[in-house]
Amino acid sequence: MKIKIDFRRILVVVGGFIGIIVLPIAYNSSYNYPNTGIFNIDHPLKPIDPEVSEDLPHRQYKRLSDSLKRDRDTKNGRLNYTAVGSLGLGWLEFEHINHETYSNGEREYVLLLGWWKLKKENEFAHVPIYFVEKGQSYLRSSICGPNTSKNPEQEVRDCKEIDRKVPFRYDLRENRIAIPISENAHQVMQWVSYIYIVGILILVLYFVLLVFMNFLRDIAYGDPFSEKNVRRLRTIAINILILPVLELLINLLGRLVYAGYFTSDIILNTGIWRQFTKPVVLSVIFVALYFAFKKGKKLQDEIDLTV
Known part of the structure; x- marks a missing residue:
């Protein structure tokens, strides 16, 4: 059975999560001083x-x-x-x-x-x-x-x-x-971190760089609006956001798991949001390209049917 992924719903879910969960924490971490x-x-x-x-x-x-x-x-x-x-x-x-x-x-x-x-x-x-x-x-x-x-x-x-x-x-x-x-937890987390780093390398090398190279190859061969290229743009846009969102989830999960260590002296470091800028901008660019190429694919199919 082929699973159909609604790209718009994914964007709404991610945006809604950030808006509902993260922004209130960031707001509560700030204070307007005289x-x-x-x-x-x-x-x-x-x-x-x-x-x-x-x-x-x-x-x-x-x-x-x-x-x-x-x-x-x-x-x-x-x-x-x-x-x-x-x-x-x-x-x-x-x-x-x-x-x-x-x-x-x-x-x-x-x-x-x-x-x-x-x-x-x-x-x-x-x-x-x-x-x-x-x-x-x-x-x-x-x-x-x-x-x-x-x-x-x-x-x-x-x-x-x-x-x-x-x-x-x-x-x-x-x-x-x-x-x-504990020392045992530290050893387990070291192995988890190795797996995590390998996963990042696979994500970057395959799902971003290799997919993007195949995208450019199809354009060079004169087939820019292929169904594969549309899917590739969607894949790149999603995967660029995976790393910062994953990091956000891990830190929020750490806040919940180790709640006993978090006193009122600890707040969310809102300055960390700067590292979101580049992946968000890149993802937005590829989202725009995705919708543009999706529209181009539709127009190309209509032209092909009239010929």
């Missing part, structure tokens, strides 16, 4: 790491600052960026180093979800500071009182700093949440 703000921090906490005096000579200041930064990176853990990773779904290691001896400490495995990041407390405050002490993740953030300003274009709030335990790890280099997983 134009100006004053946030007074009462009784700030002790600095997370020792502060270096600015009165020191420049070389000594730089050396001590770099040393403290290395110590902090050691405490927070070092991500192994040479491990297998793909798109917004990462299968990377998170390795903690013992701070006192600088010897290899306990190795912790994490699942990286690149679509989720730390939320800014407000437009004028920094993103909450993530740090690790004795294996426990913390966020240093501010709790602010009500707005005392009478000017609607300005915020004035009194705030205090607090350190809160959080269940997740965080990749400060790439600004993405890291979910702790």
Whole structure:
């Protein structure tokens, strides 16, 4: 039995999914801040790491600052960026180093979800500071009182700093949440990622490049409006969108599966939408070509019948 695929329905379903599921999340991840703000921090906490005096000579200041930064990176853990990773779904290691001896400490495995990041407390405050002490993740953030300003274009709030335990790890280099997983889960995901990468290569090489080359060959042979060419344009348009949509689904699924690790501090990284631009534009171009060639095929068949 031949299965007929309604291309218009596929576009409506994909567009409806993005509109119903993703846009509300992106909307809730944003906040319109006033134009100006004053946030007074009462009784700030002790600095997370020792502060270096600015009165020191420049070389000594730089050396001590770099040393403290290395110590902090050691405490927070070092991500192994040479491990297998793909798109917004990462299968990377998170390795903690013992701070006192600088010897290899306990190795912790994490699942990286690149679509989720730390939320800014407000437009004028920094993103909450993530740090690790004795294996426990913390966020240093501010709790602010009500707005005392009478000017609607300005915020004035009194705030205090607090350190809160959080269940997740965080990749400060790439600004993405890291979910702790077991070693067995890590090994399984590595194999899944290998299969995933092979699938991407097959998708790109066969369903996009090879199909497109066959499309150009038929045009060169003087048969541009063949039934095969119409189907090829549809295939290319669909497959170009598969990768970003698949990445989106994986990150949304990760949000559901590991909901216990997602506190109110984590929001959807709306800046990631920029990577959708190129595949969406390419897909729209091939969709337009699909309908144009489909119309051309119909006109050609009518001409053939009248001859």
